[in-house]
Amino acid sequence: MSFLRWNVVQSIGLSMKSKCGCDPGHSAVGNPEGFPIEYLPAMASAARWAAIRPGGPMAKRFFARHPTVLQVGSTLFVHGGLLPDHVQYGVNKINKESQMWMLGNSQIRNIPRVLAGKNAVVWTREYSWEEPKDCNCEKLKAVLDAVPGADRMVVGHTIQDAGINSACNGMVYRIDVGMSKGCGDHDVQVLEILEDKEIRRLGWDANGKPKVIGHEDAWTLNTFFGAVRSAVGSAKPA
Secondary structure (H helix, E strand, O other): OHHHHHHHHHHHHHHHHHHOOOOOOOOOOOOOOOOOOOOOOHHHHHHHHHHHOOOOHHHHHHHOOOOOEEEEOOEEEEOOOOOHHHHHHOHHHHHHHHHHHHOOOOOOOOOOHHHOOOOOOOOOOOOOOOOHHHOOHHHHHHHHHHOOOOOEEEEOOOOOOOOOEEEOOOOEEEOOOOOOOOOOOOOOOEEEEEOOOEEEEEEEOOOOOEEEEEEHHHHHHHHHHHHHHHHHHHOOOO
């Protein structure tokens, strides 16, 4: 219901500004046109639709301002993952088309194909499965080799019950730990990259201060032994 409350507050602000002849600024509530009526609860869903649809106030103010794929030093940041087809399509083209679509640009009325479907740059899980055998390291290496200067990828989207971890010999870091109450309610963790070399996993101590809870070299072993303990604990005697 938070989007419904947001819509009410925005509407009040818009009304007050209109009465004094002020510029509406960020008080727009968006347009629910095209809202699928089967979505429930209807009022809250319509408010959410109006806010974050392409051209909506939240989409323009927050989402469109950021690249879909970002490279900082030798690290690629992307929500789902970058696949060979995406590299061939072009990272700059992905970012430009995604931004234009989120802004509601009339030149791109339909969602860009690289954002749609299970293999989309924001939806793929190719590098996020916690089982090492399910992570496509060969495909990941091909992508990193094809992007100049890229040595590693940081992805989200798929909750990691074991916390932030790495795979494929440090070529990918999976950082979605499920912090929201609706998706895991797990403790906050942060991936820290220092000087494009040292990589650390941070958590918080009892006093609310950051603390190092893992280094790159230790993560693979920790994940391995954690899986072994889990397998042993769940095994039933013959």
